[in-house]
Amino acid sequence: xxxxxxxxxxxxxxxxxxxxxxxxxxxxxxxxxxxxxxxxxxxxxxxxxxxxxxxxxxxxxxxxxxxxxxxxxxxxxxxxxxxxxxxxxxxxx
Ligand code: FES
Numbered sequence: 377x378x379x380x381x382x383x384x385x386x387x388x389x390x391x392x393x394x395x396x397x398x399x400x401x402x403x404x405x406x407x408x409x410x411x412x413x414x415x416x417x418x419x420x421x422x423x424x425x426x427x428x429x430x431x432x433x434x435x436x437x438x439x440x441x442x443x444x445x446x447x448x449x450x451x452x453x454x455x456x457x458x459x460x461x462x463x464x465x466x467x468x469x
Pocket of ligand 1: 409410411412413414415416417418419420421453454455456
């Protein structure tokens with residue numbers, strides 16, 4: 377079962393393979409915040425410290441949005457990510 381470690385919260389959660397990060401955050405008390413929940417506001421931006429390859433691939437809309445935000449290479453929108461294996465995240469500032 378994949379593990380999601382959120383360093384910002386010092387929290388590690390087990391999730392089903394393919395589980396949406398946004399649903400995990402709805403179920404547990406994490407520091408990852410959500411606004412639009414649709415890849416359009418940037419509120420949910422996280423930095424992927426380890427296991428980037430274990431998240432769902434970035435689609436064109438997310439890539440375009442992150443480029444517009446001048447995001448770092450390891451940043452993702454949590455509302456657009458599913459978890460397929462272990463990953464370590466921190467909340468982007
Ligand atoms: S909640 Fe708005 S981009 Fe993820």
